[in-house]
Structures are given as C-alpha cells and as structure tokens.
Amino acid sequence: MHLTSDLSLTATAFAGLAAAVLIYFLFLLARNEAVFIPLPHETINKMLMMAEIENEDVLYDLGSGDGRILIAAARRYGIRAVGIEKSKILCWLSRRAIARSGLEDKIQVVNADFFEHDLSGATVVAVYLSQKINDMLEPKLRKELKGGTRILSADHTFNFPEKYKCKTGHFWTRLYVLS
Numbered sequence: 001m002h003l004t005s006d007l008s009l010t011a012t013a014f015a016g017l018a019a020a021v022l023i024y025f026l027f028l029l030a031r032n033e034a035v036f037i038p039l040p041h042e043t044i045n046k047m048l049m050m051a052e053i054e055n056e057d058v059l060y061d062l063g064s065g066d067g068r069i070l071i072a073a074a075r076r077y078g079i080r081a082v083g084i085e086k087s088k089i090l091c092w093l094s095r096r097a098i099a100r101s102g103l104e105d106k107i108q109v110v111n112a113d114f115f116e117h118d119l120s121g122a123t124v125v126a127v128y129l130s131q132k133i134n135d136m137l138e139p140k141l142r143k144e145l146k147g148g149t150r151i152l153s154a155d156h157t158f159n160f161p162e163k164y165k166c167k168t169g170h171f172w173t174r175l176y177v178l179s
C-alpha cells in the first residue's frame, strides 16, 4: 500500500519536474535565446570542411555546449580549439568528454558569457545560436576579429560577405569570410 503511494508520488514529482523543464525550455525559445541543442555530427563535419582549416588555425565555438565541435575540430584537423560556454553544467560535461578524447592539450573550455570575452585569438569562429543573438554578436565580431577570419553559422545569418552555404539537415549552414 505504502509502496504504491510512494511510487505514484515519485511519478507525479517526476512529471511535474519534466513539465517545468519543458515550460522553461519553451520560454527561452520564445524569447529567441540560444538553448542547448547540439548540432548533429554530420552537420559539424560539413561545417568544418567548408572552413578549409589549416594547421595554424584556432577555432572558437561561441556557446560550445557539450564540446562536440571543439572535439571534432581538434581530432580531425589537429588544431587548437576554444569553447566559451555560460552553463557550468555544460562546461563540466564538455571537459569530461574532452578528457576522455585525450585532446586536453588542444582544447580549452571557458565558463563565461561570450559577449564579455575577448575573441581576437580566433581565426575560425563557429556559432549555433539564435537570429537575435547573431544580430547582437555581429558588431563585436566585426570589431575584434582579424580580416580573413572565417565564421561558420548554423541556421542563422550574419551580414558579412557570404562565401558559401550548404544545406545540412533541415537548415542552412553558412561560411562568411571577414574582409
């Protein structure tokens, strides 16, 4: 008897928690915030190919989530990669994945807001954010990045010279090159 009511209490609490998380997620999406939705690995591979990465490149992933773009860039191209991620949990998860991949010497994850971080060390920048955040980020990229820096943006656009675009899954990924 007690076991049944304990179980139904746990199920109710779990459903309540799941509903709260879903409502919060929808609230962030409605506000055009960039919530954590990881890019598929196939998209990442196509995206990195577009950038024609060379040995001396340094890739920044703005909002690096679970670190998958950083790991793919360091593993495939042997380059240095820096992730800037505001979520402490995602930083912890990505650092764990990086340690498992054995690429700690190549990859750094910074727990910060990328709007408050110096981006001038990048030669390739990857973003998968929202249109609102891309629009807010554009002046900072224009100010801090060197000419020739490649910017890869999944799903949302910038007003930089577009070199190439490619359909990845249900959306477009674009390569911009700063003049």
Ligand SMILES: C[S@@+](CC[C@H](N)C(=O)[O-])C[C@H]1O[C@@H](n2cnc3c(N)ncnc32)[C@H](O)[C@@H]1O
Residues within 6 Å of the ligand: 034, 035, 036, 037, 038, 039, 061, 062, 063, 064, 065, 066, 067, 068, 069, 084, 085, 086, 087, 090, 112, 113, 114, 115, 127, 128, 129
């Ligand atoms: C759509 S996910 C993309 C994750 C990863 N780049 C990928 O493509 O798989 C966007 C990420 O950006 C992070 N983010 C959003 N705004 C940020 C900010 N101002 N500073 C740092 N991280 C941010 C979110 O926490 C989330 O992990």
